[in-house]
Amino acid sequence: MTGRLRAPTGRYAGKTAEQRQAERRARFLDAALEMFGGAPGYRGTTVASLSEAAGLSTRQFYEEFCALEDVLAALHLQVNDWAEAAVVAGVAGAEGLPLAERATAIFRAYAANVTADPRRIRITFVEIVGVSARLEEQRLARRARWIELICREAMAAADRGEAAVRDYRLPATAFIGSVNGLLHDWTAGWVEATLEEAVDELVRQLLGILRPPGWAPEPTPTPGPGAA
Template sequence: MAGRSTPAEGRYGGKDAAQRQAERRARFLEAGLELFGGELGYRGTRLAALCKEAGLSSRQFYEEFHSLEDLLAELHLMVNDVAQQAVNEILPEVRDLPLAERIPRLLHAYVKGAAADRRHARIAYVEIIGVSPRMDLQRLERRAGWIDFLRTMGDDAVQRGELPPGDHRIAAAAFIGAVNGLMHDWVIGWVDASLEEIADELLQFLLGRYRITS
């Protein structure tokens, strides 16, 4: 999202204005990831602290973002994209495997993509909640995307004769709710488990729901 002013044109230090702007934006995103996804969290982070972490000025921040919420919004989309990419990368490898083999590999890929960097998990499952109606809508839109992904996977399994016909959107919504709840509690320390244990617990949820045996 564009900020309030336009950076100066021309070259400086061998880099043009677009390159310098991209680098500044990346530094603000990394600073936001570190602070929003760390002990301070989004609500505890002030602009001065963010700029200090990025090594840039508030004026430069407002060249890129209108507010800290704008930065949070971009980070939330970014960490969701990382998780989605982790799943997308493994899809070609598992597409032709039996369902009992596809599900574990896809689920472990998702959990690793979503939470291998704990800062990503904190932003996706904790910091985004209740910030504003805009952020709630963005969170729900991304959640709906994951539900549609799972529904499509279920429908494909029906076509292959691996699952009985049914409304797989209901099961997908229930599962995504379980993922969000468990990951939230893991991030804030209410659940003491490794990522492997988290993925295995979620796997049991799916296997039990569809009575799938390996």
């Protein structure tokens, strides 16, 4: 299949072609979340079985996508967008808190979102891996966005005098690896801990990156004589 079939145009049942297309696409993605994120997984799903699960035809599938890989790509981006929106809200809600409380609140917002549905964990950390060079590039690109977010927050903390001034790219990359591994293993039942305990452990790691051994905040200058 070299390209999508042309979707029908015009109004039907009071809905525009664009509205109907958006609904079809959402139904395919909902079905894919269930099948890719559960049983039988991405590699065990066919266009026919996904279309049947969505309650649509294979012709309608090819009006929206060229291949199953396109569905996985769209779903991976959607799951990451949900998590990113939760983190952005967490950042806003933690404004003005001390660093340890702020980091905990932000990270709990992320963890609560991605672990709320085990299917999201599987899409993000399992099914997307090793499918193709294209999806590997997408996976690494989204991972880079998370690294950039950590670096921005870390440098903002450094500017406030709450964290060390350093290049955070390498430690942020290592931290993301810890996050991915621990949350995947926790979801799979391989870690005997509550979600709160897992999050607290990751926050301790993050604070250790922000405040490495030997670091101390600079003392606040004492006003000199005659200072207002």
